[in-house]
Amino acid sequence: MKPNLTTLLPALSCLLFLPANAQQWSPEQANAWHKTQPWRAGSNFVPSTAINQLEMWQADTFDPETIDRELGYAASCGMNSARVFLHNLLWEQDSEGLLKRMDQFLTIADKHKVGIMFVLFDDVWDPNPKLGKQRDPKPHTHNSGWVQSPGRDVLVDPAKRKALEPYVTGVLTRFKDDKRVIVWDLYNEPGNMNTSAYGKVELPPEEKKEHALELAKLCFEWAWKVRPSQPLTMGVWTGDWSTKEKRDALNAYQIDHSDIITFHAYTDLEKTKSMTEPLFAYGRPVVCSEYMARTAGSKLQDILPYFHDKKVDAYQWGLVAGKTQTQYPWESWKQTFTEEPKIWFHELFHKDGKPFDKEETDLYKKLTGN
Template identity: 55%
Template sequence: MKSLILTGLLAMVTSFTSFAGPTIELPGRWSPEKANTWYDEQPWLVGCNFTPSTAINQLEMWQADTFDPKTIDRELGWAADIGMNTVRVYLHDMLWQQDSEGFLTRIDQFLGIADKHGIKTMFVLFDSCWASFPKLGKQPTPRPHRHNSGWVQSPNFNTLKDVTKHKSLKPYVTGVIGKFKNDPRVLCWDLYNEPGNGNSDDRIRKIRKEAICLILLEHTFRWSRELNPSQPLTCGGLWTGEWIGPNSTHLSKFILENSDIISFHNYEDLHKTIDRVGSIRPFGRPLLCTEYLARSVDSKFETHLPYFKKNKIAAYNWGLVAGKTQTQYPWASLSKKFTAEPKIWHHDILMPDGTPHIQSEVDLMKSLTSKKQIPSSQ
């Protein structure tokens, strides 16, 4: 019976995907001129993917019992001190279901703290990565020496795989964006992080997951466009495979034809990063690298930051303070046993007391930014 249900589901997904594929540009997209005018008003955007060191994942960051404004304030202060003016921050749909009003209040509190430090926020609504079946409440303790051992997907896989449940997510999308759609403290909206990514627990082939994520992404763009936010929309979905060309996917094409500003992830060396940028530069829209910095595979501050600044490509490295996400450990720690921190960290910049992991990296960032920050909206 389960196999028959799965077969039916995949047939439905294929049907949806064949419908979604030709649907390229949805109404309401910003023109390149509008997007570039918006971008010209920004300083060079430099920041990080931020989770406070006291949170293992999105749920622990935002739930009422573990929301930690004191740590957020301290760590965003450190971010500003080294020249950052923006952060990319993950939300989660289950937080809306748990306590929508409280969730919005905490988001507003976070924005107030960030704004105090001259930092604007890019919020991420959905995420395809890591644990497939998150649960509200107390979150697990980190697995020792393991990279990102507690991060969770949004929505959970049971909701994602049943396309008939996708519309239940609309109140979350419209509730959050609707509340802050004209808030100058919000830089932009990243609707879906790496759609199609995942892990073996997803129990479905990657190509099928990508197809299902495309359906949800299209819904999310439509719901967001209906609100007409003053901030641009993007999707952190350019991260693997061929983005442009005969082997590019419907998902990549859809993202490139619907994002107001184009964001991408690249953990490769500078030469490969430059090639990636060259492939999407012809779209004539602002470019934001919303994930980079993997020292163990030659994605480094000293190579990438000067290039990003010269070309006014926004730069968001992964991580700020080494904490419960343990992303100073490399991806190899998922399959290989580590008993101590690597000498050279994979991600992250600062130790828990604010001391730089590598002082020269912080000095470089300060020199490139001259600590110029986005003016406070207050």
């Protein structure tokens, strides 16, 4: 259905006349933007040939052929968006090359009518990222090669944290008015302790949360210097946000400074509802930027129709089973697997494009009208 331009003009005017160095959008500006968008349904995307963000984007392993094919799988079932992770080391390695490959990626995504939410930082999995050739996957293990951004050595050092500013402002400035980019997610799961996998080399929880909060503050400060035409967000993922009073300092900062509210929910439908509905009180668009973990109770058939009914944009984890091996559960870090689980944890497609469960891809087609 085509939008009515008469009704959208007031909404668009809220965005067109933002002052220079404007900060957080008002709820009215955020909702005005949201009215210009379709309901977004998609995945967290990394091509099956990449084990992590570095392998996805580095020049030697950037794989546009696979990206094109696999975003085609997404489009074939009606997905119209993808959430995609970047890494600060890519900027330090070759900033112009990174921007060029991002532009190439966006061209491919746009061909498939897939809008992109980029993620700039990430506190999850290996705290010691290194450029160059990435390790091979650990057999039968969930996300055995994913890396944090920035690494722990940068996160704990105030001077090194501040040196990340050119990465944030450079990427945002290049794509701040690019219609192929729909959202900027500044920092994924700040403060995550990775206790299931990398707990032995991490920081004490409160110390990591303190460092994460400082980086979160810098992220918004730097992003506001650019003030892209797309919304800025930083999703809550753990703790209690059922009321304002129950939020911890990090959750409160993330929610109170985001243009649109994003969150993660790897749980069953009833708990997902209890995590989603308190966020409506902020009067801003709400997006679930990570969900679907089948054997943890987070099932697409239960939860996607709920998000559709509530106009909550939704991004499941994973698209095509590949080197990240996230069809294996989190428990694969502690429990030995010798073969692929019968019920996949994440992911929607095999490498050849065959759905893991056709009922799921049919549901996407039904809800997105494709």
